[in-house]
Amino acid sequence: MFNVVKLLELKEKLREEVRGLLSEREARQAENDSHAKRRPRPCGLTIHTSIGCFFQCRYCYIYDMGYPAKASPYPLSGIQVVYALLSNKYFIPSLQGTYLAVGSVSEPFHPLVKERTIEYVQAFYTYLGNPVQFSTKAYINRGDAARIADASRGLISPLVTIVTLNKWSELEPQAPKPELRLETIKNLREAGLKPFLFLRPIIPGVTEREYKEIVDQALEYGAVGVVAGGLRVTKSIIKNLKESGVDIREVLKRVDVPVEKMRNGVQYDVYTGDIKSGIQKYALKKGLLFFPSACMANLYTHGMKCWRMSLYGVEVSGMRKPRVDEVASLLGRLGFKASSVMVGEATIIARGKCVNCDPTFVSEVVLHEFRMCPKLRLSGD
Incomplete structure (x- = not known):
């Protein structure tokens, strides 16, 4: 089990070591950066190697969030970002720690920013060892694929986004054509990595007509699996x-809120469970792995497993589910006084009170200790 005291001691030791490599100005800049304050998301803690994206995909929500349709390298150096993460109270270092996800609000391998991305990847694997994943629509040539593999010691988890073969020029007007992204899959695989087809977002009216051909081609070019994800829309995305x-009738009938009642800039989930189920069945039929969440692919490529994987055909022998008393004990040591704990197939649900604790940090420790998705429910006083 996690020794929380030793974990925090390791984090502080690493932080002091990395701090010694920075000037006063560089350290202060890193401490004030958003990477030092950001909370982890389900996919992990998001890493920005740039801000904004040139590709202007018509289904993308970042432009509603105020990000520009252009990009430049993120201002922090690789070692500064490492220091920022070690200054983040939610971050857990090491292979068993916080997942890092590169590419959430940018294209990490656009020619203008790819050097910064590779610099960050090198720094993460040199100083931290955490599982790192990137998502991309870029064309990555053989040379760059080899550099990425070398920087990550052959471990990084690549997700290559292809959501349409027939309508990409309308939906992804500035992105490389799908044929080049298939070459990216091939080049990454030949470099010794384990690329996944990233079929996200699922777009009703488009995806269900194309996913079989997309999966077939990704398999032919060397993808080891498929990660499929849903769609979130705003009024402008509609x-x-x-x-x-x-x-858009196919999209609108799957959203709970009528478009005329949508608020500007607010993202609304589109139901895509039935389409995702079809993708899952087809991918497994083709002998590919299928995961509904990106973090599962990240774990897989780093030689680890979680209990949710067992629901998608991955053997998890050697893993032992925690007992309720073990979970309650860990929660108690972290300051979460649980009144009830339930251990399910792949989730842990605990209800109780935080006594001098941070629920986000507690969730991170529980997630990485037991490899089960935690849901902490705070009860009233």
Whole structure:
């Protein structure tokens, strides 16, 4: 089990070591950066190697969030970002620690920023060892694929996004064509990595007509599996999809809120469970891995497993599910006084009170200790 005291001691030791490599100004800049304060998301703690994206995909939500349709390298150096993470109270270092996800609000391998991305990857694997994943629509040539593999010691988890073969020029007007992204899969695989097809977002009216061909081609080019994910829309994304020729009736009937009642800039989930189920069945039929969450692919490529993987055909022999008393004991040591604990197939649900604790940090420790998705529910006083 995690020894929380030793974990925090290791983190502080690493932080002091890395601090010694920075000037006063560089350290202060890193401490004030958002990477030093950001909370982990389900996919991990997001890493920005740039801000904004040139590709202007019509289904993308980052432009509603205020990010520009251009990008430049992130201002921090690789060692500064490492220091920022070690200054983040939610971050857990080591292979068993916090997942790092590169590419959430940018294209990490655009020619203008790829050197910064490779610099960050090198720094993460040199100083931290955490599982790192990137998502991309870029064309990555053989030379760059080899550099990425070398920087990550052959471990990094690549997700290559292809959501349409027939409508990419309308939906992804500035992105490399799918044929080049298939070459990216091939080059990454030949470099010794384990690329996954990233079929996200699932776009009703488009994806269900194309996913079999997309999966077939990804398999042919060397993908080891498929990660499929849903779609979130805003009023402007609905408008963009309509202008791109998508039959938005298929989208709108899967959203709980009528478009006329949507608030500007607010993201709304689109139900895609039935389409995702079809993708899962087809991918497994083809002998590919299938994961519904990106973090599962990240774990897999780093030689680890979680209990949710067992629901998708991955053998988890050698793992032992925690007992309720073990979970309650760990929660108690972290300051979460549980009144009830339930251990399910792949989740842990605990209800109780935080006594001088941070629920986000507690969730991170529970997630990485037991490899089960935690849900902490705070009860009233």
